[in-house]
Amino acid sequence: MESENATAIEFVDVSKRYDAVTAVENLNLEIPDGLITVFVGPSGCGKTTSLRMINRMVEPSEGRILIQGRDHREEPAFQLRRSMGYVMQQSGLMPHRTVADNIATVPRLNGVSARTSRHNALELMDTVGLDRGLSKRYPAQLSGGQAQRVGVARALAADSPILLMDEPFSAVDPVVRADLQRELVRLHETLKRTIVFVTHDIDEAVTLGHRVAVFGTGGKIEQFGSPEEILRQPANDFVASFVGHDRGTRRLTFAASDDLPIHPLDSPDRPWGEWELVLDDAGHPRGWRIADRHVPGGSLFTRGQSLREALDSVLSSPSGWGVAVDDDGVALGVLSSDDVMDATTRERLSRYGVGS
Numbered sequence: 001m002e003s004e005n006a007t008a009i010e011f012v013d014v015s016k017r018y019d020a021v022t023a024v025e026n027l028n029l030e031i032p033d034g035l036i037t038v039f040v041g042p043s044g045c046g047k048t049t050s051l052r053m054i055n056r057m058v059e060p061s062e063g064r065i066l067i068q069g070r071d072h073r074e075e076p077a078f079q080l081r082r083s084m085g086y087v088m089q090q091s092g093l094m095p096h097r098t099v100a101d102n103i104a105t106v107p108r109l110n111g112v113s114a115r116t117s118r119h120n121a122l123e124l125m126d127t128v129g130l131d132r133g134l135s136k137r138y139p140a141q142l143s144g145g146q147a148q149r150v151g152v153a154r155a156l157a158a159d160s161p162i163l164l165m166d167e168p169f170s171a172v173d174p175v176v177r178a179d180l181q182r183e184l185v186r187l188h189e190t191l192k193r194t195i196v197f198v199t200h201d202i203d204e205a206v207t208l209g210h211r212v213a214v215f216g217t218g219g220k221i222e223q224f225g226s227p228e229e230i231l232r233q234p235a236n237d238f239v240a241s242f243v244g245h246d247r248g249t250r251r252l253t254f255a256a257s258d259d260l261p262i263h264p265l266d267s268p269d270r271p272w273g274e275w276e277l278v279l280d281d282a283g284h285p286r287g288w289r290i291a292d293r294h295v296p297g298g299s300l301f302t303r304g305q306s307l308r309e310a311l312d313s314v315l316s317s318p319s320g321w322g323v324a325v326d327d328d329g330v331a332l333g334v335l336s337s338d339d340v341m342d343a344t345t346r347e348r349l350s351r352y353g354v355g356s
């Protein structure tokens with residue numbers, strides 16, 4: 001299980017004070033090796049300060065930080081900074097340098113030849129899903145999503161086992177953001193780096209994190225655990241209110257939908273009544289029709305997704321029937337709201353050890 005991962009980064013009694021302000025107070029935290037750990041919390045609670053203390057962009061006032069068991073002050077600060085990839089909110093690219101040169105910044109500082117670092121930069125563009133044709137562009141000629149991908153590629157170029165990311169996706173629109181999140185999960189699965197990721201968005205935290213640290217005001221950790229633990233058993237009122245009133249639907253993110261029936265579209269009893277699902281020639285859903293009216297909309301449920309997406313497909317459907325598709329987006333059938341509610345009931349009861 002994940003809990004067996006060794007510790008990559010350890011905060012021991014770490015505090016950071018700025019004159020009157022305590023940004024971080026007595027932080028004790030073990031960040032597991034090879035997983036994504038998310039720092040989440042409201043603005044000003046010390047997330048960025050905690051992240052930056054890891055690579056000594058900010059020096060702790062008290063306490064120690066161990067990287068793979070070694071006090072991180074044993075290494076010169078500049079060397080430590082170069083040895084960890086760092087991605088920030090606004091990609092932080094150098095405007096007068098091309099995409100390829102931006103990506104190659106740290107390898108060049110470390111003495112890698114221009115030729116090799118350029119070659120590596122192009123490969124990293126493939127890795128993060130950027131067209132190599134963009135390599136000679138300048139940052140101002142990129143979209144927000146492309147710029148963030150360059151930021152991630154540049155961080156990967158440091159080729160270190162630890163990647164620090166401070167709200168890297170918060171400045172892009174929700175669709176691009178979801179894309180970048182999926183990409184990060186995929187990248188992590190192939191590269192298996194230790195990633196520390198800062199966000200103030202609880203949804204992003206539970207989507208990406210294997211471990212989530214919820215920061216409260218004054219730089220204290222209110223809870224540290226798996227996303228599921230945080231949603232199921234908030235440690236206190238602060239965490240409960242931070243994860244919010246829609247915690248119930250978030251929790252469904254972890255409930256499998258395997259036993260949810262998908263009713264075939266050619267069911268002779270047509271349980272969906274007057275409604276007609278509209279499909280294009282390739283079998284992709286294109287909304288519903290009723291009384292000669294075409295009604296678009298409804299989110300799709302891709303087979304294998306969680307109960308959360310299943311519930312969403314039912315609630316957002318004009319007909320009240322969720323539409324299930326395969327990985328290629330081809331319609332498989334429909335979900336009934338009764339089945340979805342039954343499944344959520346079973347999920348709820350199973351939490352109290354009551355089976356059915």
Ligand SMILES: Nc1ncnc2c1ncn2[C@@H]1O[C@H](COP(=O)(O)OP(=O)(O)OP(=O)(O)O)[C@@H](O)[C@H]1O
Pocket residue numbers: 018021022023041042043044045046047048049050200
């Ligand atoms: N260089 C600094 N000088 C003085 N105070 C600072 C400095 N950096 C941070 N602080 C203060 O420390 C506290 C924590 O700041 P930090 O940037 O770590 O918060 P954050 O959780 O990252 O917030 P946000 O979500 O807004 O980015 C804040 O009260 C902030 O004003």
Ligand SMILES: [Mg+2]
Pocket residue numbers: 047048049
């Ligand atoms: Mg911050």
